[in-house]
Amino acid sequence: DALDIHQSGVSRHLRLLLEAGFVQVRPVGQHRLYSLRPEPFRGLEAWIASYQRLWDARLDRFGEALEKRRSANTKGHRKEKKRDD
Template sequence: MSRPAASADIFQAIADPTRRALLDRLCNGEQSVKQLAEPFEMSMPAISQHLHILCEAGLVSQRKVGRQRLYRLNPEPLKEVSDWVNPYEQFWQEKLDALGKYLEENPCSET
């Protein structure tokens, strides 16, 4: 089953480590571009481009207060990512459970 084109934007948006870091920073609440850009060694226009992509994907919203733009996390679209990842998480949990069982049945002996 393929994803609709609009949802692919979410996956593309979070594929970039800078955009994921921006989302992490927005978990702490609404922030201006200047606040968001502080830890990054890149230009303000580059940060603005990343924020634009996040806004287009619906992961971030913005509002204007005077001359300042404030950005806020919108986590709802990430549910689609979580839903997609969930079966793989179950797969790895089963593998870890099997490994735990194997280790209990075959204890390592120290020499």
């Protein structure tokens, strides 16, 4: 109830996480206890890090291009102002 999801939805998500290898399950009496497996998260972290490096480099180049454009616009604005004087 606290997460606003039905038990069937929780079971479906846990099954998907189990199939993907992110959790392991062990029966305890009539219950099934799920726990996280750290290994897949390490792989996920490495995958995300590769994209982070890619996007950091792209955003750095984008920032440099914006700065050059801003600098060129500022210089152009100064030249126009001098002509008006």
